[in-house]
Amino acid sequence: MMNIDKYTDAIKNCRFCFMCRHISPVANVTFAEADTPRVRAVMIYGATLHPEWWSNPDYVNMLYRSDLSRCCTRHCVNHFDENSLNIAARTDIVEMGYAPENIKAIREELLAGQDWKVSGKADVLYFADPYSAEAGIDKVFDAVMKKAGISYASVSGKGCIGRALKVLGFAEDAKAAMTKFAAVINASGAKTLVVSNPAAYQALKVDAAECGIAVNAEVMHTSEYFLSLNLKFNNKAGKVSYIESDYLRNYNELTFPHDLLARLGAEEQHFGASHDFLDVPDQQESFTCGEGAVVLPRIDARVVEKLAKRVEEQADDPANDRIITASPYTKLCLERYTSLKVETLEETVLKSL
Numbered sequence: 209m210m211n212i213d214k215y216t217d218a219i220k221n222c223r224f225c226f227m228c229r230h231i232s233p234v235a236n237v238t239f240a241e242a243d244t245p246r247v248r249a250v251m252i253y254g255a256t257l258h259p260e261w262w263s264n265p266d267y268v269n270m271l272y273r274s275d276l277s278r279c280c281t282r283h284c285v286n287h288f289d290e291n292s293l294n295i296a297a298r299t300d301i302v303e304m305g306y307a308p309e310n311i312k313a314i315r316e317e318l319l320a321g322q323d324w325k326v327s328g329k330a331d332v333l334y335f336a337d338p339y340s341a342e343a344g345i346d347k348v349f350d351a352v353m354k355k356a357g358i359s360y361a362s363v364s365g366k367g368c369i370g371r372a373l374k375v376l377g378f379a380e381d382a383k384a385a386m387t388k389f390a391a392v393i394n395a396s397g398a399k400t401l402v403v404s405n406p407a408a409y410q411a412l413k414v415d416a417a418e419c420g421i422a423v424n425a426e427v428m429h430t431s432e433y434f435l436s437l438n439l440k441f442n443n444k445a446g447k448v449s450y451i452e453s454d455y456l457r458n459y460n461e462l463t464f465p466h467d468l469l470a471r472l473g474a475e476e477q478h479f480g481a482s483h484d485f486l487d488v489p490d491q492q493e494s495f496t497c498g499e500g501a502v503v504l505p506r507i508d509a510r511v512v513e514k515l516a517k518r519v520e521e522q523a524d525d526p527a528n529d530r531i532i533t534a535s536p537y538t539k540l541c542l543e544r545y546t547s548l549k550v551e552t553l554e555e556t557v558l559k560s561l
C-alpha cells in the first residue's frame with residue numbers, strides 16, 4: 209500500500225474540481241495550473257497509471273513547490289484533504305528512492321544539530337526554534353517574561369524537531385527527530401512547553417501524538433500562554449491587521465491569536481480586504497508565505513519572494529498598516545521581500561505592557 213492510498217477520496221474528487229483554485233497561494237503567484245489542488249490530484253492519479261512519473265524531475269518538483277497551507281482543504285465544502293495527499297505523495301517519492309538531490313541536501317541540514325540544549329530549570333520551558341531565534345522573538349519573549357516576573361527555562365538548537373522532515377516526505381526521520389526532542393523535553397521536567405513557531409506547535413501537539421510519542425509538558429503557542437497569564441496591559445494595541453497562521457488556523461482551528469488581540473484592545477482590520485472573498489473573509493487564502501511548507505525558502509526562494517510580494521499587494525496601506533503574525537517565519541519572509549511593517553504577537557504583547 210502506498211501513502212497516497214489513504215487519500216483516494218481527495219484524488220478522485222479534487223481532480224475534477226476547480227472550487228478552491230482561486231485561493232491556492234502558489235498557483236496565485238506562478239499562474240501555473242499544475243500548482244492547483246485539482247491538477248496536483250490529476251497528476252497523482254496519473255502516476256498511479258504511469259509509475260514512471262514518480263521519478264520524473266518536473267513532476268517531483270511540482271509536488272515539492274506547494275505551500276502546504278491547508279487553506280484549500282479548509283475552504284473545501286467536503287474538506288477533501290488535498291494537503292495531506294501532497295505530503296503522502298512526497299513520502300511515496302522518498303520511499304521509492306526518488307527524492308531529488310536538493311531535497312536530500314535539505315534533509316542532511318535538518319538532521320544536523322539535533323543536540324538541543326536546555327538552559328535553566330523551571331516549570332515553564334520556552335522553545336527558541338531557529339526561525340524564532342533568527343527573528344529575535346526569543347528575546348522578545350524573554351522581555352515579556354521579565355516584565356511579568358516569571359522565571360522560565362529555555363531549549364534551543366538548530367536541528368529539525370520533525371515537522372520539516374515530515375513535510376519533505378522523510379517520515380521515519382521525522383519520527384526519530386520527534387522522539388529525540390521529546391526525550392529532551394521530558395528530561396527537563398517542565399510542565400509547560402511554550403512555542404512561538406506554529407510549525408513547532410504542530411509537531412509537538414499533533415504529529416507527536418499521531419506517532420505515539422509522549423510529550424509530558426503541556427504544549428502551548430505563545431498566544432495561548434500569554435492569555436493564560438492574565439497580564440495587565442497598559443497600552444491598547446489599536447488598529448491592526450492579523451495574518452492567519454496556517455498551522456494555528458487551517459490545521460487546528462485555534463482562535464488564541466484573536467482572543468489575545470481582543471485582550472490587547474486591538475481593533476482588527478480584515479487583512480486582504482481587496483480580496484475576492486471580502487464577503488466571506490474567513491474563507492481566505494493563506495498569506496503566510498509558505499508557513500505550512502516550513503522550508504519552502506530552501507526549496508524555491510523565488511516562489512517565497514512572489515508569495516511575499518502578493519501579500520504586499522493585499523495590504524490596504526502598505527506604508528502604514530500595522531501587520532501582526534503568529535509566525536516568526538512569516539515575519540522573516542515579509543521583512544526580507546517587502547516594505548511591510550510586521551510584528552509577531554509577542555512583540556505586540558510587549559508593546560502593550
Ligand code: SF4
Nearest residue numbers: 222225227228245284
Ligand atoms: S480540496 Fe475541495 S475544493 Fe479543492 S479541489 Fe479538492 S474537492 Fe475541490
